Amino acid sequence: MTPASPPASRLPPHGFWAGLAATAPVVPGAVAFGLVYGVLARQAGLSLWATTAMSVLVFAGAAQFTAVSMWGQASAGLIIATTLMINLRHLLMGASVAPHLLGQPARWKALLAFGLTDESYALAISRYLRGEGSREFLLGANLGLYGGWTLSTLVGGVLGGLVVDPGRWGIDLVFPLTFLGLLVPLLGRPVTVVVAGASGIVAVATAAWLPGKGNLVLAILAGGAIGAVLEAWWTPTA
């Protein structure tokens, strides 16, 4: 709904349908990810309903993968705390998109916050930066990913009941490979290489002392702190 905009000759880049359409390139990846999540969640011992409920209610791929990989080994509190840590990046994305939503009603903010993902944030913020963003576009992008994620999760959950013994096929390797695939594209900056190296080393070195994946919390805090300190030293701007 952009009444002041000029009549568009092509698909208007502002609205709900444009946001939904913009997700087309990334939805196949989300669907593949969702299928794998669904299979692994079932093998970790979650019921089909719990597998699907997690996608419907949480809607956070990396956090859900991590929770499933910790399932049965870590306490509920540690799984929830790790979810919080992994999703701290959304705090930054929310902070970045917040100036564009300042005048919006609380119900719109509440709805858009629920669906804020890496991909929909990236699509929407690029429109905002070009002056073409809108709450409807962000909602459409959120919904495209939400639909792809929840439905593929359900299908993966059904398939997951059929597959057995992930260790035999090395399917459990999909977890670290996924995080490697998320990490490597970030390594263009030297400071990020140091952050990743420090975090990885701390995670491996403290695994024996801090069982139940408590080593991850220490590694993440150490990596974030080292990155913040290095960047404060390296960046001349105050």
Place this chain on the structure above:
Amino acid sequence: MDAYGVILGMALATYATRALAIFLLSRRLPPALERFLSHIPAAVFAALAFPPLVAPEGSFAPGLPAAAAAVAAAVAWRTRQIFTTILAGMGSYWLLRWVVG
């Protein structure tokens, strides 16, 4: 706590991270906190990726998973596609297991 209790807690934690800034932010975060938060994703991904790849039994002992991960990392650097990275890693892992026996 049963499965749905954990899921509800995860949902609340996730929603808090997404909604907090959108509802509260009329001013910027302190720069030091912003710098810290900006490095969290890389730290999270590395902390999750490294132990199963280079220390699958708990202590540092790189083997076939680490070799497969090296291939996957090269593919990730070239393609920047998560699914392609997974396929490359699993493919080389299966190939190595078949070769080594």
